[in-house]
Amino acid sequence: MKRFNEGDIIYFIATSVFVRKAKVVRNTGGFCTIIFDGNGNCGTSGTRVRESKLYRTEEEAKKVVEQHQNANKWR
Template sequence: MNRFNLGDTVFFIANGYHIREATVIRNGSGFCTIKFNDNETPAGTRVRESKLFQTK
């Protein structure tokens, strides 16, 4: 069972302190591919579900 669904808005902690908002574009096997909403990173990034949060 996946914690997040496609299109969900999630939050990722980068560098231990910077919170970045992203959208889930793919999920499965305990990993999510996310696309950051700030347009700094054009490609998706694959991270473990445990590194993502539903609220800021």
């Protein structure tokens, strides 16, 4: 069962810190090909990532970033 469909707007965590908005352009075999919204230095480039690395809302993604930062705070 697919978590995301073509055309869905999703949020992706880049370098464990930055939340980026993107759109799903293809979903097969548990991987999504996403294209970024054009803001920033990546232009309209896209990438293929696992569905498990994508989030439906920006808040969901930010929560994961916070958890990651808190876990690494004590290292």
